[in-house]
Amino acid sequence: MGVRDIDEGTSLHYTFDVHGGDFAKAGDASSRVKRILQQIGAGPEIVRRVAVACYEAEMNVVIHAHNGTVTLDADLKRVTITVDDEGPGIEDIAQAMTPGFSTAPDSVREMGFGAGMGLPNMKSCSSKLDIKSVKGVGTTVRMTFDNA
Amino acid sequence: MAGLVKNITNISGEAGEAVRVVMNTELSDSTTSFTLREVCDLVNGEIICGEELANQKVASACGCDLMSDVLAFTRPGSVLLTGLTNAQVVRTAEMLDLKAIVFVRSKKPDERTIKMAESLQLVLILSPHPLYESCGRLYTAGLSGCQNHGHTARA
Numbered sequence: 396m397g398v399r400d401i402d403e404g405t406s407l408h409y410t411f412d413v414h415g416g417d418f419a420k421a422g423d424a425s426s427r428v429k430r431i432l433q434q435i436g437a438g439p440e441i442v443r444r445v446a447v448a449c450y451e452a453e454m455n456v457v458i459h460a461h462n463g464t465v466t467l468d469a470d471l472k473r474v475t476i477t478v479d480d481e482g483p484g485i486e487d488i489a490q491a492m493t494p495g496f497s498t499a500p501d502s503v504r505e506m507g508f509g510a511g512m513g514l515p516n517m518k519s520c521s522s523k524l525d526i527k528s529v530k531g532v533g534t535t536v537r538m539t540f541d542n543a
Numbered sequence: 544m545a546g547l548v549k550n551i552t553n554i555s556g557e558a559g560e561a562v563r564v565v566m567n568t569e570l571s572d573s574t575t576s577f578t579l580r581e582v583c584d585l586v587n588g589e590i591i592c593g594e595e596l597a598n599q600k601v602a603s604a605c606g607c608d609l610m611s612d613v614l615a616f617t618r619p620g621s622v623l624l625t626g627l628t629n630a631q632v633v634r635t636a637e638m639l640d641l642k643a644i645v646f647v648r649s650k651k652p653d654e655r656t657i658k659m660a661e662s663l664q665l666v667l668i669l670s671p672h673p674l675y676e677s678c679g680r681l682y683t684a685g686l687s688g689c690q691n692h693g694h695t696a697r698a
Contacts, residue, residue: 419655422634429638439619439640446638447614454631507627507635512611519615 406470407435413456413463415482418506421457424465425450431467432474437542445474445540448520451513452478452536458503459483460533473522474540484530492518575685576602579643579666582622585684586645586670586677592657593643593666601642603689606678610635617641618689624670624677628652633660642666647674 409431411424429446437445449465456463460482468475485491492514499509518524521538528534580597582604583590590597605617606624610631613623619640625632628650636644643666646652651669652660660667670677682688 419630421631422637426634426637443619443638443640450634450638451611451614506629506631507608507610507613507625508631510609510611512609512615516611516615 406468407431408466408468410464410466413453413465413478413480415457415459415461415463415480417457421454422450425453428465428467428476432469435469437469437474441474441540441542444520445476445538448517448538448540449476449478451516452476452538454508455513455534455536456480456482458499458508463533472542474542476521476536476538476540478536479533480535481533484532484534485526485528486530488526488528574602574687576600577681577684577686579622579668582643582645582681582686583668585680585686586668586672588645588668588670589649591651591667591669592660593664596642596664596666599642599666602687604678604681604686605689606674608674614639616689621689622681622686624674624681626650626674628656630656630659632656633663633665636660636665637663643668645670645677647672647677 411427413424425446428449429442432442432445453465456478460480463478463480466477490496494515495511497509497511503509517538522541523539525537526534578598578600582601583597601620601622603618603621604624605613605621607613608626613635617623617639621641622643622645623636623641624645624647626647628646632644633656645668647670649669649671657667672680
């Protein structure tokens with residue numbers, strides 16, 4: 396398994412825009428990330444882990460933020476997903492990491508999200524999860540996936 | 544495998560018992576699987592997308608309306624049963640490499656969502672039964688849940 400078709404030392408870099416509240420397009424960025432990783436020959440397990448975590452992070456931008464970006468960086472050793480948004484920020488990151496905790500409105504829960512599993516999912520899928528957030532400004536989530 | 548299990552239930556007496564023991568050993572290593580067409584028949588359903596892919600086999604299923612729970616606990620290659628019909632259900636199935644979605648109580652997703660599923664080669668089935676009964680029919684027939692309690696995206 397692994398990212399096979401890139402020469403040592405080279406890497407790829409893509410950025411996709413995500414718009415808050417645009418549920419019709421929610422998941423498009425993660426879908427493209429998934430396809431790119433498949434095209435470069437990454438193994439199905441790492442592709443799935445990245446896709447699930449990226450999708451959760453993208454949904455968070457659509458649900459909570461005004462707008463944001465999903466950035467994919469990949470080389471032979473690892474995949475990094477950075478999701479950066481302008482939004483309300485996360486007041487208490489430790490609390491947000493608790494399974495079941497959610498501040499999503501009922502309209503989002505009716506679509507099957509807001510169950511409070513987003514951040515725990517991102518953590519269990521990734522090798523490393525790093526969250527930086529400033530209240531009223533925005534949030535940056537960085538996830539690395541080691542190509543084990 | 545589904546066919547084999549049905550055959551065993553038809554065998555009675557001592558010979559049947561012997562076969563059953565052998566089969567149980569076999570089942571512990573593998574799992575009972577069904578084609579998507581069999582899944583559709585078990586729920587008295589209708590395939591509305593991906594008819595040509597209905598010969599694919601599935602060995603596990605998940606019944607859930609919480610997409611984050613699906614993302615956390617559903618095994619790749621499973622079939623998802625849900626009462627939701629929005630595009631996020633199809634996106635969730637895409638991320639997890641699921642093979643099919645069964646929409647319960649015959650709720651049909653809109654054309655755009657069906658088109659998305661088509662492009663992702665997902666099979667969509669409408670079941671006339673509610674979620675509990677749809678799941679029950681598949682479980683009773685031998686289709687197992689996603690019992691791996693670790694994070695299944697790693698499976």
